[in-house]
Amino acid sequence: MAQRAVWLISHEPGTPLCGIVKFSRRYPTVEKRAKVFNGASYVPVPEDGPFLKALLFELRLLDDEKDFLESRDSCSHINKTSIYGLPVGSEELWPVVAFLKNGMIYACVPLVEQMLSPRPPLISISGISQGFELLFGVQDFLSSGQKNDTELNTKLSQLSDLLLQTCPFGTLLDANLQNSLDNINFASVTHPQKQPAWKTGTYKGKPQVSISITEKVNSMQYDKQEIADTWQVVGVVTCKVPVPPILGFYQVKEEEVQLKIAVNLKLHESVKNSFEFCEAHIPFYNRGPITHVEYKASFGQLEVFREKSLLVWIIGQKFPKSMEISLSGTITFGAKNHEKQPFDQICIGGTAYLKLHFRILDYTLTGCYVDQHSVQVFASGKPKISTHRKLISSDYYIWNSKAPAPVTYGSLLL
Numbered sequence: 001m002a003q004r005a006v007w008l009i010s011h012e013p014g015t016p017l018c019g020i021v022k023f024s025r026r027y028p029t030v031e032k033r034a035k036v037f038n039g040a041s042y043v044p045v046p047e048d049g050p051f052l053k054a055l056l057f058e059l060r061l062l063d064d065e066k067d068f069l070e071s072r073d074s075c076s077h078i079n080k081t082s083i084y085g086l087p088v089g090s091e092e093l094w095p096v097v098a099f100l101k102n103g104m105i106y107a108c109v110p111l112v113e114q115m116l117s118p119r120p121p122l123i124s125i126s127g128i129s130q131g132f133e134l135l136f137g138v139q140d141f142l143s144s145g146q147k148n149d150t151e152l153n154t155k156l157s158q159l160s161d162l163l164l165q166t167c168p169f170g171t172l173l174d175a176n177l178q179n180s181l182d183n184i185n186f187a188s189v190t191h192p193q194k195q196p197a198w199k200t201g202t203y204k205g206k207p208q209v210s211i212s213i214t215e216k217v218n219s220m221q222y223d224k225q226e227i228a229d230t231w232q233v234v235g236v237v238t239c240k241v242p243v244p245p246i247l248g249f250y251q252v253k254e255e256e257v258q259l260k261i262a263v264n265l266k267l268h269e270s271v272k273n274s275f276e277f278c279e280a281h282i283p284f285y286n287r288g289p290i291t292h293v294e295y296k297a298s299f300g301q302l303e304v305f306r307e308k309s310l311l312v313w314i315i316g317q318k319f320p321k322s323m324e325i326s327l328s329g330t331i332t333f334g335a336k337n338h339e340k341q342p343f344d345q346i347c348i349g350g351t352a353y354l355k356l357h358f359r360i361l362d363y364t365l366t367g368c369y370v371d372q373h374s375v376q377v378f379a380s381g382k383p384k385i386s387t388h389r390k391l392i393s394s395d396y397y398i399w400n401s402k403a404p405a406p407v408t409y410g411s412l413l414l
Contacts, residue, residue: 001130002030002111002170005045006163008138008156009052009105011061018062019105021048023159027170030111041116043091045109054086055098055107082132083122094119097131102143106135111170130172137166137175144178208384209377215364216394219356223249223401233365234394241365245271245391250282250354252400259284263327263354263398267319271365278358280313280327285344285352288334295329302327309333309341315358350403356396364389 008023026045035042046054056062085094094116098107110127114120122128141162142155165180166173174180215235221244222229231244248265263280267273284290290306300315313327347353370387377383399405 001126001172002033003027003127003131003134003167003172004030004034004109004111004170006134006138006167007048007051007055007105007107008142008159009055009107011056011100011103011105013061017052017056019052019056021052022104023156024048025160025163030170033113034111037111037113038116043088043093043116045093046088050088051086054088054093055084055096055105058084058086058096059098059100059105061100061105081122083128095122095125095128097128097135099135101139104139104142106139108135133175134167134172137172137177141177206384208386209375211370211372211375211385211387213364213368213370213387213389215366215368215389215391217245217365217391218395219244219397220395220407221248221398222405222407223251223398224405227405227407235364235366235368243268243270243365245360245365246356246358246396248354248398250352250398250400251402252350252352253402254350257333259331259333261327261329261331263313265315265325265356267323269323272360272363273318273323274360274363275315275317276359276361278315278317279356280315281355281357282311282313283342283344283347283353283355284309284311284331284333285342285347286336288336288341290331291334292332293329295327297325297327299325302329307340346406350400351405352400352403353405354398356393356398358393358396360391362389363391365391 005024005026007021010020010022012019031045035044045051053062082097082099084096084098085092086096087093093109095112096107096109098105108131110125110131112120112125112127114124138159141159142152145151162177162180166175166177213235215233217231217233219231220229229244229247231241233241245268246265247268248263251262253260261282263282265280287309290304290309290311293302293304293311295302297313299320300313303312303314304310305312311331315325319325369389372385372387375385375387377385
């Protein structure tokens with residue numbers, strides 16, 4: 001149930017057009033749906049001028065239309081429903097809901113969610129009843145407490161914001177427009193503020209525009225001559241950069257119930273050495289819980305999650321001046337409990353990985369940024385412009401170079 005367009009037309013006999021469009025609102029998203037639903041029978045909503053002329057002709061409200069026209073005035077065309085078909089060029093716009101009350105014509109075009117040829121029964125078009133409800137709600141709003149033209153013009157100026165609240169995207173939520181008045185901060189009548197279709201009221205705070213650029217980096221590193229390391233940087237603009245921010249190797253050697261691990265990580269010299277956070281997660285699948293850990297870390301600290309069989313190397317917010325860090329250690333496991341310990345179909349035997357998690361603010365690998373002085377905003381006020389950019393790790397893996405590893409990022413080779 002939705003409306004393609006809504007009009008308020010003042011009937012003014014004796015004027016050249018016999019009427020003036022006081023208000024109109026179109027819903028482009030609903031119009032696109034109408035084009036899909038109606039298919040070959042789709043007729044676009046005309047501009048206000050042609051619509052005004054066609055509607056007044058159909059309602060017999062034009063001063064020079066006094067002759068009998070069979071297509072409009074014959075007994076077979078007696079209208080008892082206030083639902084019309086308007087001539088638009090060689091086609092007909094149908095259904096149009098319209099009625100005249102106290103010199104004002106209230107009209108709308110409901111969405112019909114099916115083909116229009118042959119015409120479907122009116123009872124099957126839910127948008128018609130919603131259209132009547134909307135128009136009656138607008139009529140009640142305009143007529144309540146109205147004493148003169150000034151008050152009418154004030155209410156007409158409020159309709160745009162009211163419909164954003166009560167009929168967003170052409171779908172009626174509340175026909176009582178009067179109830180919505182207290183929830184809306186109206187823009188000045190002399191300086192109207194155009195609202196986006198998704199916004200239900202004007203912004204009450206200081207105007208501002210925030211623009212953010214986010215890049216995500218994927219990487220697969222194997223430390224093997226026969227398998228090429230891969231990486232990819234993606235964001236709003238897809239791009240490729242031959243610079244993995246952190247390069248490293250991960251080695252695992254199994255000895256009975258123990259594993260010996262060695263990790264080396266090096267931050268690329270061109271990458272900003274200032275992290276919001278940086279961690280290396282080292283999971284151990286298909287094993288029992290961790291019972292004992294002996295380790296040596298050149299930098300950062302190690303957290304042990306025994307039941308999850310997980311080590312988390314917290315590197316922190318900066319690499320040391322050497323840009324290179326290492327971790328080595330021996331991990332002992334207890335008896336395997338299939339119900340509690342993590343399982344993975346890939347990480348069997350020596351196949352294992354380390355996954356990096358990090359975020360760098362005010363930085364992108366590509367150098368992409370938004371110049372806030374070049375941003376143009378067309379609004380009544382002067383908003384504050386703020387821009388942001390950041391680099392985030394996505395799927396950033398370093399595989400055990402002492403065992404087989406899945407090559408899943410072959411398409412990312414640069």
